Amino acid sequence: MNAPLDSLLQILDNNAVEAARSVPVLMPVALDQTYDYLVPEGMDAAPGAFVLVPFGPQTRIGIVWDAPRGEGKPVDPKKLKALTSRIDAPCLPEISMRFAEWVARYTLAPLGMVARMMMSADAAFEPPKHRFGVCIVEGATPPPKMTQARTRVMEIAADGLVRAKSDLANLAGCSTGVVDGLAAAGMLVEVAIPERSFPRPLPQHGETGFTADQTRAVESLRSAVDANNFSVTLLDGVTGSGKTEVYFEAVARALEAGGQTLILLPEIALTSQFLDRFARRFGARPVEWHSALSPAERGRIWKGVARGDVRCVVGARSALFLPYCELGLIVVDEEHDQGFKQDDRVHYQGRDMAVVRGNLGKFPVILASATPSIESHVNALIGRYRHAVLPGRFSGVEMPDVSAIDLRSEKLVPGKWLAERLVASMTETLEKGQQTLLFLNRRGYAPLTLCRSCGHRLECPQCTAWLVEHRFKKKLSCHHCGFQLSLPEKCPKCAAPGSLVACGPGVERVQEEVAERFPDARVALLSSDLIPGLPEMREMIRGIEAREFDIIIGTQIVAKGHNFPGLALVGVVDGDLGLAHGADPRSAERTFQLLHQVTGRAGRTTFVGRGFVQTYSPDHPVMTAIVAGDRNAFLNYEVKTRQAGLLPPYGRLAAIIVSARDKALTEQVAREIARRAPPSEMISVLGPSEAPIAVVRGRHRWRLLVKAPRDVDLQTYLRAWAGMIPKLKTDVRITVDIDPYNFL
Ligand SMILES: Nc1ncnc2c1ncn2[C@@H]1O[C@H](COP(=O)(O)OP(=O)(O)OP(=O)(O)O)[C@@H](O)[C@H]1O
Ligand SMILES: [Zn+2]
Numbered sequence: 030m031n032a033p034l035d036s037l038l039q040i041l042d043n044n045a046v047e048a049a050r051s052v053p054v055l056m057p058v059a060l061d062q063t064y065d066y067l068v069p070e071g072m073d074a075a076p077g078a079f080v081l082v083p084f085g086p087q088t089r090i091g092i093v094w095d096a097p098r099g100e101g102k103p104v105d106p107k108k109l110k111a112l113t114s115r116i117d118a119p120c121l122p123e124i125s126m127r128f129a130e131w132v133a134r135y136t137l138a139p140l141g142m143v144a145r146m147m148m149s150a151d152a153a154f155e156p157p158k159h160r161f162g163v164c165i166v167e168g169a170t171p172p173p174k175m176t177q178a179r180t181r182v183m184e185i186a187a188d189g190l191v192r193a194k195s196d197l198a199n200l201a202g203c204s205t206g207v208v209d210g211l212a213a214a215g216m217l218v219e220v221a222i223p224e225r226s227f228p229r230p231l232p233q234h235g236e237t238g239f240t241a242d243q244t245r246a247v248e249s250l251r252s253a254v255d256a257n258n259f260s261v262t263l264l265d266g267v268t269g270s271g272k273t274e275v276y277f278e279a280v281a282r283a284l285e286a287g288g289q290t291l292i293l294l295p296e297i298a299l300t301s302q303f304l305d306r307f308a309r310r311f312g313a314r315p316v317e318w319h320s321a322l323s324p325a326e327r328g329r330i331w332k333g334v335a336r337g338d339v340r341c342v343v344g345a346r347s348a349l350f351l352p353y354c355e356l357g358l359i360v361v362d363e364e365h366d367q368g369f370k371q372d373d374r375v376h377y378q379g380r381d382m383a384v385v386r387g388n389l390g391k392f393p394v395i396l397a398s399a400t401p402s403i404e405s406h407v408n409a410l411i412g413r414y415r416h417a418v419l420p421g422r423f424s425g426v427e428m429p430d431v432s433a434i435d436l437r438s439e440k441l442v443p444g445k446w447l448a449e450r451l452v453a454s455m456t457e458t459l460e461k462g463q464q465t466l467l468f469l470n471r472r473g474y475a476p477l478t479l480c481r482s483c484g485h486r487l488e489c490p491q492c493t494a495w496l497v498e499h500r501f502k503k504k505l506s507c508h509h510c511g512f513q514l515s516l517p518e519k520c521p522k523c524a525a526p527g528s529l530v531a532c533g534p535g536v537e538r539v540q541e542e543v544a545e546r547f548p549d550a551r552v553a554l555l556s557s558d559l560i561p562g563l564p565e566m567r568e569m570i571r572g573i574e575a576r577e578f579d580i581i582i583g584t585q586i587v588a589k590g591h592n593f594p595g596l597a598l599v600g601v602v603d604g605d606l607g608l609a610h611g612a613d614p615r616s617a618e619r620t621f622q623l624l625h626q627v628t629g630r631a632g633r634t635t636f637v638g639r640g641f642v643q644t645y646s647p648d649h650p651v652m653t654a655i656v657a658g659d660r661n662a663f664l665n666y667e668v669k670t671r672q673a674g675l676l677p678p679y680g681r682l683a684a685i686i687v688s689a690r691d692k693a694l695t696e697q698v699a700r701e702i703a704r705r706a707p708p709s710e711m712i713s714v715l716g717p718s719e720a721p722i723a724v725v726r727g728r729h730r731w732r733l734l735v736k737a738p739r740d741v742d743l744q745t746y747l748r749a750w751a752g753m754i755p756k757l758k759t760d761v762r763i764t765v766d767i768d769p770y771n772f773l
Contacts, residue, residue, distance in 0.1 A: 055092045064091075076094065076120070128350075137744060149347065160221070162196075165216070183211065237277075264276060268630070279360065289334070289339065290342075318344030319348075359383045407679075428629070434641050446602055447542060461597070467581070469601075476535060493722050539582050555586055599628045603643060612772045614682075621667075650663060684735075687733075687763055691760065698758075699733065713735075
């Protein structure tokens with residue numbers, strides 16, 4: 030080719046490249062926009078790539094987005110900065126970008142914060158730490174000096190495996206110096222140890238036989254998977270009906286079809302019992318995703334999911350934000366559980382977002398529960414969701430016989446918390462060698478400590494909350510901010526010595542009473558503050574399952590999902606506890622679910638269980654439905670209440686929470702925000718009013734509640750509203766919580 034033409038082509042080429050060479054990058058920070066960066070020659074900055082970029086004074090990780098977002102000021106192309114480098118990590122799949130955008134739009138969270146959730150595995154973006162080992166060099170000539178130790182090492186290495194030097198030395202019973210010597214002599218060669226791979230679940234490993242009812246449900250779920258399209262099925266079955274076994278078949282089908290699968294569980298239900306069951310069915314343990322993983326594990330799993338090496342994840346709500354490239358099914362087990370709602374940073378409801386993810390990915394979603402949320406129940410009722418029903422227990426054993434103990438007539442002995450009828454039943458149960466579960470959803474010893482001589486109540490100095498006594502730890506602690514105080518010997522106000530008394534029961538106090546009444550019984554106390562972590566919790570659950578305890582006392586961590594074959598009796602110490610929250614539209618639903626789930630732990634396999642609920646309001650619709658075992662009675666009552674009040678799912682709610690250190694400022698801003706609400710015939714704004722917990726961590730709190738009919742676009746309204754609010758003083762924080770579950 031002649032020279033001038035050659036260079037001309039070169040110039041044209043460069044221009045074309047230069048014009049196309051800037052990309053939008055999303056930063057994982059609280060911003061809703063992308064920033065443009067130049068792509069250096071030769072760098073592959075495809076959409077979804079993770080890149081290092083100069084961001085303010087720092088260099089940070091961002092994601093190359095596939096289209097610019099937000100309304101940032103246009104920047105002179107000549108002033109654009111360049112990407113620093115591409116990170117060696119799999120790209121964020123396109124569907125994850127669409128999902129992030131959807132979640133951000135719905136929750137009103139900045140897109141960058143949703144992206145940050147998707148990147149919550151720092152190690153995935155760090156250079157891979159290769160571990161090196163040694164293996165034998167075939168056909169190398171042995172050095173003249175072959176000591177005994179050297180011979181032993183070579184004998185072990187003869188199998189050709191790659192081992193860490195220290196492992197090889199340990200096996201041979203010599204020092205690593207010997208291994209080094211052989212490497213220097215060319216007998217062993219240093220190579221990277223391959224990363225541990227993920228065990229593949231096998232769809233046909235441990236196939237189960239099913240009852241007729243179960244078979245129908247299995248068929249229904251399989252057909253949803255076979256349809257290879259978006260659908261939601263509510264798998265609605267009484268406790269112990271075999272929902273887990275049934276949805277495992279849908280998981281098997283989706284795996285066979287080549288999809289990745291995700292099972293979401295409330296974090297506390299991620300027990301080894303569940304993992305063992307999975308392993309029995311699929312011949313391999315699933316990959317777990319929860320808050321207790323090490324950073325290195327998080328990184329490894331994140332990459333494994335993005336590359337498609339991980340086929341099934343069992344995890345807490347955050348597992349929804351992993352970078353699946355071929356997701357084909359999501360199961361949300363215990364779908365009614367409030368643990369799926371996240372209440373910090375990005376306020377999202379994991380169950381609802383799972384449905385969104387299924388819709389985007391065009392695959393089925395299964396919601397499983399013995400006590401479906403009213404939302405899912407209504408969706409099944411009106412045919413928006415498919416409905417698969419398991420009406421009876423797998424074992425054929427009847428549902429437990431539940432009675433209310435009316436504490437108005439069957440009075441408690443002062444200072445005691447267990448009624449005589451419950452105690453008598455416990456005695457009987459013990460004599461039969463069966464287990465009792467006492468349920469009280471309150472940690473600690475006593476929820477209130479007061480001074481007998483001056484009436485002073487011990488409160489948290491930074492929250493509107495009483496300090497809860499934790500007798501084992503000899504502390505008073507605040508359950509809202511974690512503030513702790515050693516148990517004082519005299520009243521901090523009037524200094525009267527020995528005048529402080531504990532009021533009301535917590536699980537520790539129930540344990541004290543049990544120890545007194547049943548000194549020989551083996552007692553387990555399960556409360557999140559007494560159990561250091563998931564492994565210890567799993568060990569306790571295993572012990573209960575193996576009948577190493579006679580009486581189990583626990584908060585809600587024992588209420589759900591467990592299968593304790595020896596459990597015959599459940600006593601609910603305070604059935605009214607959850608009903609008190611007047612402002613919370615879900616308090617009746619939540620109480621019903623909890624009581625139904627916890628009494629449903631009794632008598633699951635060989636004998637009929639028994640339940641007692643201690644209550645001062647036996648006529649409340651929740652209590653009558655629990656005692657009659659009539660779930661539909663409760664659902665009908667609750668659906669009517671929601672309809673009448675235009676509450677979810679018949680209406681939409683959003684909470685706006687204003688907080689600041691200064692009391693007057695908080696109120697002033699809350700009122701100002703309310704004043705600026707755009708007028709609307711459909712949408713009503715309630716409040717502002719001081720939050721029930723008026724101060725948390727020294728911050729004053731005011732709330733507004735926004736209510737709209739179902740078909741109104743609440744997000745657009747809220748966004749328009751946000752545009753009307755003047756710039757805030759720095760200390761004021763405004764939180765928007767779409768579909769709030771917390772009203773405190
Ligand atoms: N088809 C089956 N074959 C063998 N065992 C089964 C079968 N179905 C259920 N089971 C057993 O019955 C028990 C209850 O099943 P499972 O835990 O799946 O019920 P569940 O409906 O998920 O209960 P919960 O709502 O209380 O969590 C378990 O021990 C399970 O192994
Ligand atoms: Zn506090």
